[in-house]
Amino acid sequence: DGGITQSPxxxxxxxxxxxxxxxxxxLNHDAMYWYRQDPGQGLRLIYYSQIVNDFQKGDIAExxxxxxxxxxxxxxxxxxxxxxxxxxxxxxxxxxxGSSYNEQFFGxxxxxxxx
Amino acid sequence: xxxxxxxxxxxxxxxxxxxxxxxxxxxxxxxxQWYRQNSGRGLVHLILIRSNEREKHSGRLRVTLDTSKKSSxxxxxxxxxxxxxxxFCATDAPIDDKIIFGKGTRLHxxx
Numbered sequence: 001d002g003g004i005t006q007s008p009x010x011x012x013x014x015x016x017x018x019x020x021x022x023x024x025x026x027l028n029h030d031a032m033y034w035y036r037q038d039p040g041q042g043l044r045l046i047y048y049s050q051i052v053n054d055f056q057k058g059d060i061a062e063x064x065x066x067x068x069x070x071x072x073x074x075x076x077x078x079x080x081x082x083x084x085x086x087x088x089x090x091x092x093x094x095x096x097x098g099s100s101y102n103e104q105f106f107g108x109x110x111x112x113x114x115x
Numbered sequence: 116x117x118x119x120x121x122x123x124x125x126x127x128x129x130x131x132x133x134x135x136x137x138x139x140x141x142x143x144x145x146x147x148q149w150y151r152q153n154s155g156r157g158l159v160h161l162i163l164i165r166s167n168e169r170e171k172h173s174g175r176l177r178v179t180l181d182t183s184k185k186s187s188x189x190x191x192x193x194x195x196x197x198x199x200x201x202x203f204c205a206t207d208a209p210i211d212d213k214i215i216f217g218k219g220t221r222l223h224x225x226x
Binding site: 004035040041042043045048058088090092101102103104105106107108109111 | 155159
């Protein structure tokens with residue numbers, strides 16, 4: 001089965017802790033993305049990567065970090081510098097040739113709650 | 116930054132009726148996409164329409180694009196309970212190679 005997996009589904013964090021959200025895809029896609037979704041809102045881009053070992057900041061990168069050591073994996077770390085991290089986090093991937101020309105495939109999401 | 120804006124924000128219709136959602140955007144685009152999101156889930160791609168296309172169909176979905184008005188509409192015909200979801204349009208970012216999502220229309224199909 002081809003697709004994108006995210007884990008965990010639910011994550012609870014104490015203030016001051018860093019947490020890492022996992023995203024794995026077996027679609028052989030070059031591009032991967034992380035979005036944040038707040039209740040009743042659209043998606044806001046955190047980081048994206050078009051090739052291994054390279055990534056770019058999106059619109060709301062402050063307080064987040066990523067790595068892209070393997071084509072299949074694009075983990076997101078929510079650091080203690082992110083002041084309001086409670087949200088629904090979505091990972092996506094697409095064939096590279098210009099993201100607007102290709103559909104994005106989404107994972108099921110991780111709901112992060114800060115206690 | 117450029118963003119598609121959906122209208123209405125929320126829509127409730129009876130099962131079997133048609134549902135129409137609109138998306139307006141600010142600057143020229145190459146493509147416009149529509150996605151569906153069931154509650155608490157990831158988004159699912161529905162349809163992509165290119166700037167040189169005016170209409171596209173996929174099953175019970177019909178998408179139109181009017182570049183002169185900078186708007187698109189998504190029509191779902193003969194709605195079903197399973198169509199209850201949020202629907203988002205996504206447009207090109209003006210400078211770099213990303214897409215930007217609107218805030219979505221929440222569609223509720225009444226039995």
